[in-house]
Amino acid sequence: MISLQAIYNVIEYIFPFSWSNYDFMKNALLAIVIIAPLFALIGTMIVNNKMAFFSDALGHSALTGIAIGSIIGIKDPVISMIIFGILFAYIIYSLKNKDISSNDTIISVFSSTSIALGLALLSKGGNFSKYSNFLIGDILNIGTNDLILIFIAFIIVITFWMLLSNKLLLISIDNALAKSKGINVKVVETLFIIIVAITVMISIKWVGILIVNSLLILPAAASKNISNNIRQYSLYSILFSVISGVSGLIISFYSKMASGPTIVLVAALIYFITVAMKRSK
Amino acid sequence: MENCKSCNRRCCTKINNISVKINNEYIIKNINIHIHCGHLTVIIGRNGAGKTTLLKALIGEINHEGSIEFIDEKDGKNKKIKIGYVPQKLGIERHNPTSVYDLFLSNITNKSLSIFKSKDAYNLVFEQLEKFEASELINKKLGELSGGELQRVLLAFATISNPQLLVLDEPVSGIDNKGTALFYKLIDKLKKEQDIAIILVSHDFNPILEYADNVILLDKEIVCEGTAKKVFESSQFKRYFSEYERGDKFASNI
DSSP: OOOOHHHHHHHHHHHGGGGGGOOOHHHHHHHHHHHHHHHHHHHHHHHHTTTTHHHHHHHHHHHHHHHHHHTOOOOHHHHHHHHHHHHHHHHHHHHTTTTTTHHHHHHHHHHHHHHHHHHHHHHTSSSSGGGTTHHHGGGOOHHHHHHHHHHHHHHHHHHHHHHHHHHHHHHHHHHHHHHTOOOHHHHHHHHHHHHHHHHHHHHHHOTTTTHHHHHHHHHHHHHHHHSSHHHHHHHHHHHHHHHHHHHHHHHHHHHTHHHHHHHHHHHHHHHHHHHHHHOOO | OGGGGGOOOEEEEEEEEEEETTTTEEEEEEEEEEEETTTTEEEOOTTTSSSHHHHHHHHTOOOOOOEEEEOOOTTTTTEEEOOEESSSSOOOOTOOOBHHHHHHHHHHHOSTTTTTTHHHHHHHHHHHHHHHTOGGGGTGGGGGGGGHHHHHHHHHHTTTOOEEEEEEEOOOOSSSSHHHHHHHHHHHHHHHOOEEEEEEEEEEEHHHHOOOOEEEEEEEEEEEEOHHHHHHHHHHHHSSHHHHHHHHHHHSSO
């Protein structure tokens, strides 16, 4: 077991308040500081590539992933969630290019089906309440092992992201233009949806199925309102994401509300402020 | 080749039997085009004639039958052709935060441009834009450019990697007369100075007379091909474009 004592001491030094005496708050804070920038960066690409609806569906598909995990008998369903999430994302992505029906219809059909399937399987035997934590998440329940998992995911995702983000940007500007510049659009997009699937599934346990997409979209959407170039877009998005994460967590501690929704509310507030800023320009 | 006086390079691009079939129906069929470096080939045709489809087949955006051969006669070898592409419009909304500089950086550097700042690249991009009278646009957002400005930026972007063939889809509207004149002046400069072969889909007949080396009238197949004067005087051209349309698109007479 890795000792986090040194980091805890730093946190207590920076935040000399009552909440920072609790280890669960310190773990939650650490998780947020790692996950928030990740969400912010991935969110900017999701918003730019017009995939907000897609990532929303991906979050909902987690229910089926959890159900499959519990049927197989895995204690921590995160593995089955990730595998099912990647599969789910890839199926939607391949159907999108087949021109069967409009994108939002395809996404909606798959989203509803996987919610229904997940709920049906999980409610079998009448103990769905056991899983209700996954709906709103529980960030105060993060342990050391979870932190390590988050950190590994952070490294993987950031590495992929650094290599792909320029190419993804060009794809988001114009598909044909990207192809003419020699970019393999299919490979880049597939890798990206895998990254999104991993990030979403790892985070659901703490932020919850219902609001995971808000945390991806809101900081990027707010940043888009006031940015003049991609660097600003990414930096503001990270800033908004960390601010809403940290302040939402602290507010939730004092107000005794669930942390996830509180964080989303702060992010939403920031979004509306940027809308006002854009309009007054 | 009269346009190649200043260079020793002789090269040609052969577009062989390009066909595109969607749902068992040919959108374009058996297109053969032979183009030389430093030549401007203009494709005209009615809406739905397959002009944009042909361009997208050339750049590999849609599956097609047939082949594109590029022969660089400096060493006589058959090479994979490098194609620059200028789309008709971009699929981005007005509030997209991507700036002109970002567009270039996304292609010329591998370092994530959302984090790293590259001062060296700035000069490179600035100089490239300057060649196309667009350097003042470097910090503007793509979504806020006018039609003519965007066209010049995309032209600069397409040619930064020194393509052997430039493929352009001209916007149907949104560019004023001054913008059109500047665009054709830049195209002419490109083909003369850089010896690039250019294929342009155009909707504007007047500059074609002045600048095109070869005109192709397309309607799924090549209906008529030759100098602008020859094509515009052909019976096929008169059949495809009614008096009204011709009068509308020609400010002056042939």
